[in-house]
Amino acid sequence: MKKFLITIVVFLVLFLAFDRLFLFFVYNSPSKEVDKRLELVLNGKINKDIIVLGSSKGARDIIAAQLEKETSHTAFNLSYPGSDVQFHEFLLRALIKFNKKPKIVMLTVDNPIEVLPDSLITFRLDRLYPLIKYDYVNQELVKRNEKNEILSKLFILHRLNKGNFDVRQKKFTAMDTLFADGSMPISFQKENEDWNEVVNNTTYPQQKESKVKLQCLQKIIAACKQNNIKLILVSPPMFKGANPIFKKRILEIAGNNTSFYEFDTQNQLYKDKNYFFDLNHLNKKGATIFTDEIATYLKNTKL
Amino acid sequence: MVFNSLVFFGFFLVFFTLYWSLSKQKVLFQNLFLLAGSYVFYAWTDWRFLFLLIGVSLLNFYLGLKISYETNEKYRKYYVYIGLLQGVGVLFYFKYFNFFITSFKQSLAYFGMNVNVGTLDIIVPLGISFFTFRTISYLLDVDKGKIKASTDLVIFCNYVSFFPTLLSGPIDKGREFIPQLEKQRTFDYENAIDGLKQILWGLFKKLVIADNCAIVVNQIFASYDTMPSSSLWLGMFFYSIQIYADFSGYSDMAIGVSKLLGFKVTKNFDYPFFAQSIPEYWRKWHISLTSWLTEYIFTPLSIFFRDYDKMGLILAIVINFVICGIWHGANWTYVLFGLIHGLYFIPSIIKGTINKKKKTDLTKALPSFMEFVNMISTFVPVMFTFVLFKSETVTQAFQYYGKMFTKTILSAPASFPLYIAGLVGLFILLEWTGRSQDYAMRKTFSKFPMVFQMLFYFALLATIFVFSAKEQQFIYFQF
Numbered sequence: 168m169k170k171f172l173i174t175i176v177v178f179l180v181l182f183l184a185f186d187r188l189f190l191f192f193v194y195n196s197p198s199k200e201v202d203k204r205l206e207l208v209l210n211g212k213i214n215k216d217i218i219v220l221g222s223s224k225g226a227r228d229i230i231a232a233q234l235e236k237e238t239s240h241t242a243f244n245l246s247y248p249g250s251d252v253q254f255h256e257f258l259l260r261a262l263i264k265f266n267k268k269p270k271i272v273m274l275t276v277d278n279p280i281e282v283l284p285d286s287l288i289t290f291r292l293d294r295l296y297p298l299i300k301y302d303y304v305n306q307e308l309v310k311r312n313e314k315n316e317i318l319s320k321l322f323i324l325h326r327l328n329k330g331n332f333d334v335r336q337k338k339f340t341a342m343d344t345l346f347a348d349g350s351m352p353i354s355f356q357k358e359n360e361d362w363n364e365v366v367n368n369t370t371y372p373q374q375k376e377s378k379v380k381l382q383c384l385q386k387i388i389a390a391c392k393q394n395n396i397k398l399i400l401v402s403p404p405m406f407k408g409a410n411p412i413f414k415k416r417i418l419e420i421a422g423n424n425t426s427f428y429e430f431d432t433q434n435q436l437y438k439d440k441n442y443f444f445d446l447n448h449l450n451k452k453g454a455t456i457f458t459d460e461i462a463t464y465l466k467n468t469k470l
Numbered sequence: 471m472v473f474n475s476l477v478f479f480g481f482f483l484v485f486f487t488l489y490w491s492l493s494k495q496k497v498l499f500q501n502l503f504l505l506a507g508s509y510v511f512y513a514w515t516d517w518r519f520l521f522l523l524i525g526v527s528l529l530n531f532y533l534g535l536k537i538s539y540e541t542n543e544k545y546r547k548y549y550v551y552i553g554l555l556q557g558v559g560v561l562f563y564f565k566y567f568n569f570f571i572t573s574f575k576q577s578l579a580y581f582g583m584n585v586n587v588g589t590l591d592i593i594v595p596l597g598i599s600f601f602t603f604r605t606i607s608y609l610l611d612v613d614k615g616k617i618k619a620s621t622d623l624v625i626f627c628n629y630v631s632f633f634p635t636l637l638s639g640p641i642d643k644g645r646e647f648i649p650q651l652e653k654q655r656t657f658d659y660e661n662a663i664d665g666l667k668q669i670l671w672g673l674f675k676k677l678v679i680a681d682n683c684a685i686v687v688n689q690i691f692a693s694y695d696t697m698p699s700s701s702l703w704l705g706m707f708f709y710s711i712q713i714y715a716d717f718s719g720y721s722d723m724a725i726g727v728s729k730l731l732g733f734k735v736t737k738n739f740d741y742p743f744f745a746q747s748i749p750e751y752w753r754k755w756h757i758s759l760t761s762w763l764t765e766y767i768f769t770p771l772s773i774f775f776r777d778y779d780k781m782g783l784i785l786a787i788v789i790n791f792v793i794c795g796i797w798h799g800a801n802w803t804y805v806l807f808g809l810i811h812g813l814y815f816i817p818s819i820i821k822g823t824i825n826k827k828k829k830t831d832l833t834k835a836l837p838s839f840m841e842f843v844n845m846i847s848t849f850v851p852v853m854f855t856f857v858l859f860k861s862e863t864v865t866q867a868f869q870y871y872g873k874m875f876t877k878t879i880l881s882a883p884a885s886f887p888l889y890i891a892g893l894v895g896l897f898i899l900l901e902w903t904g905r906s907q908d909y910a911m912r913k914t915f916s917k918f919p920m921v922f923q924m925l926f927y928f929a930l931l932a933t934i935f936v937f938s939a940k941e942q943q944f945i946y947f948q949f
Binding site for chain 2: 168170171174175178181182185186189315317318322324325327328329332
């Protein structure tokens with residue numbers, strides 16, 4: 168038994184030493200990232216008046232620099248393509264914790280999948296893993312059952328993900344070119360997009376709503392209220408128009424203290440495909456028009 | 471409490487230390503402590519079922535004694551029947567009651583008759599199929615005189631409830647396991663290290679291979695109706711690997727934990743996907759269940775049907791495998807799974823090769839052409855039946871099969887993380903090179919210097935840490 172215990176202890180000590188070698192990957196990962204926005208948030212470097220949150224709609228359809236120019240409020244875009252409301256809630260929490268609280272948060276909603284289970288939008292874990300050197304990020308992974316708290320404290324290896332081993336410098340792609348203001352507008356149009364696709368805007372499966380996503384949206388609303396942040400839910404233009412039942416549902420969830428801004432449905436430009444990247448996203452020309460529309464809304468409502 | 475959890479780690483650390491500190495005490499203390507540990511382990515999941523486990527143990531202990539000492543043959547048989555009735559009855563109530571009610575209602579509805587019989591809200595106790603099979607085999611063995619009835623209640627309860635194998639087997643027979651409980655266990659360094667290695671290998675199989683395959687499998691099976699056929703083939707392949715890695719991984723952990731406690735538990739898998747024929751596959755897959763069924767179902771049936779020559783054998787095999795299928799769960803998918811496997815045996819019964827073992831050289835790096843052909847022609851039909859295992863209904867399974875043969879079979883499959891294919895490739899390679907051993911990495915690198923061996927284990931642990939996917943429940947827990 169004694170020999171067995173000694174073997175185990177020696178093995179564990181040597182393994183712990185081996186494990187510490189992987190610290191290199193923990194500290195090397197952030198430097199390889201091209202999108203530094205989350206790290207800036209964690210380091211308290213995003214101190215802006217207006218923050219745009221959302222998925223690709225937020226990232227592509229709203230240009231923060233233009234908003235800043237037109238409203239004389241500082242603005243930054245913290246939208247991540249493919250992200251869901253759970254991720255937005257995490258971002259807002261981190262933003263409030265480490266930075267000066269913004270005055271306005273504009274959350275673009277994905278019509279109609281904002282609170283529906285849909286694999287198109289997820290919690291962007293891939294944005295968290297490169298930043299596991301930050302305890303806040305690790306705690307979030309633990310909270311989401313991605314990692315075990317005790318193991319992640321004991322072993323560096325448990326903190327890591329396969330992506331951390333990719334030591335190549337990441338590069339922007341044509342789709343994900345990030346501007347200094349955090350926005351990601353696209354200047355071209357999607358190839359082979361079916362502009363005549365029939366979109367059903369007459370139903371909304373409320374019974375399929377995800378409880379977790381609903382709770383996250385409610386948490387965002389509550390956090391903004393608690394921190395005196397004006398929350399505006401924004402519904403950006405869609406080539407085939409927005410689902411009115413979803414809008415009604417979002418208004419119901421949002422309650423009286425949250426504003427809802429829907430794109431100008433009368434604007435004929437939003438019926439012209441030349442202003443769109445695809446059916447659901449504007450291109451840079453369209454984004455400029457929509458951002459101008461929002462800026463006017465902000466000025467008119469004196470926010 | 472599952473093996474791959476920190477709760478189990480904590481539990482086992484304390485248990486292991488105290489268990490071996492009692493090693494110089496009487497065997498009774500060791501057994502009492504082992505039983506207490508098993509009950510804590512079982513109650514951790516749902517304490518209410520502990521009473522069922524204890525009740526079943528007490529009743530079967532009593533019946534065993536009665537069968538053993540009863541001189542009147544008629545009464546003796548009564549005790550056997552009571553035991554069988556209890557075992558089958560408990561299984562029927564917890565696992566199959568709702569299934570039979572629903573099937574009965576559906577059958578009547580087919581003929582236009584609607585009956586208003588409700589189903590029950592029943593939670594299936596974990597491990598029920600495993601401990602019930604243990605008690606049934608014990609009573610039958612006592613009846614046949616293959617084993618003497620245990621006169622020690624603590625030993626018998628330990629046999630029924632031995633925690634490493636309680637939830638998902640292997641299903642040890644009393645005649646193999648009870649003698650181990652009767653003897654004082656002494657700590658053996660080599661055995662304990664071997665146990666740890668096997669646990670590590672089991673963890674790798676479950677957390678790295680099975681749980682990562684599940685990512686692809688769940689995605690494909692969730693939207694098989696929109697996926698190209700090529701993806702469905704991939705889904706079927708990955709599910710076969712997943713279920714093997716999941717269950718054999720659990721068995722490895724169970725056997726490894728048993729070794730740490732000084733027990734030798736029945737081997738449950740012997741590289742089934744390298745089998746050369748269907749009969750050989752079943753000698754290598756879930757060995758403890760197959761041998762149980764062979765002894766207590768197939769053999770009596772084949773004796774019963776012996777006058778019908780090969781037809782009798784076919785009938786015995788088919789019934790045996792239908793029971794095997796239904797053992798897995800109350801669903802027609804499992805019945806069909808069993809039936810198909812039974813039918814797969816027909817060619818070897820007709821050719822008379824059912825018990826023939828094809829000689830293979832386990833030291834060869836590569837299989838011969840014929841070995842390779844045999845392997846593939848065994849694996850592919852087996853793989854097809856796993857679609858039934860994964861599907862919720864027979865209709866869904868057949869829809870899946872139907873979609874597998876469309877013209878999209880030649881198109882590129884929907885994208886999936888390629889690293890998973892890499893992990894599966896590595897796994898198959900390690901299994902192939904280690905196929906002469908009890909478990910693949912038992913002696914891997916044993917000829918190398920200590921430093922390299924250490925590095926190999928470090929790498930395996932590192933892979934477990936880094937590549938562990940989000941935890942999935944063990945598939946066989948539902949059985």
